[in-house]
Amino acid sequence: MISLLGRAFKLTGGYIALPIDAAGITPTPVSFAGSGGWSEVIASTADEYMLCGVGWGLAVGSSTGRESEIEVGVGGSGSEVTVAAVSTSFATSANSCENMSWFTFPYKVAAGSRIAVRIKQNLSAAARNPQDIKVIVCKTSELVPL
């Protein structure tokens, strides 16, 4: 079923990393039970997009293991709604490298939307967290049936 959906379309354009040609976003983490903590990725999307994935790095710091979720939200400042979340977990400093998660089911984001990201995690110490977050999108207008 998963492959059927994803492979029913082809992309005549390509994928776009937001923010475009700029450094990734590093929000200040909040606890799993916390609220807020959103950092803007883009103030207004130029087209209707499919949210297809997230990429990040891990900061160097404490060697204490940690589990985090990176959330992608859509909406104005203070009223963001989570539309996707990915999990990342590490144990040692040797894990401080890049990673990505490509979604099986992309999420449609209307043109003119504000996109933000935040980090939720199981420890409060701000030492080694996900950082340099970017989101991957494609234009829905460039998706055509196979």
Added chain:
Amino acid sequence: MRTIVGEYCLPDKAAGIAPSVPTNSSYGNPTWVELVASTPEDLLVVGVQFRGNGGSVLGQNVLCLATGGSGSETQISVLSIGSNQTNGSMYERNYTFPFGIFVAAGTRLSIAYRASSTSANLNRPTNVKLQVVSVASILPS
């Protein structure tokens, strides 16, 4: 959907491609390196594979795909994004895209980085290969 031939890699049965050292530290001016001179058939690029180069300079990178002849490449897609903060920390990656990127037969494909550093030793992906599938081999079920 299914394929009657199966997915394969580009370059096909050959080593992956090492992109050039970035020449701009603000994610601009990518230096394209040919991945394949001419695609053998209409393809969908459905994934990418690479490993880390073991570099000691830390920073962010965006691996990009372009079409077009040498000197006139046009970026068509981002393939991966990342940030490395520990020397040589990066290892093998294999990503599958939700939608295959259509590339017509006879197309020259190139790859390049957009990065936060111009260091030759930037810790970044290398030995890049694409996972592709023949459009003609795809059947409804």
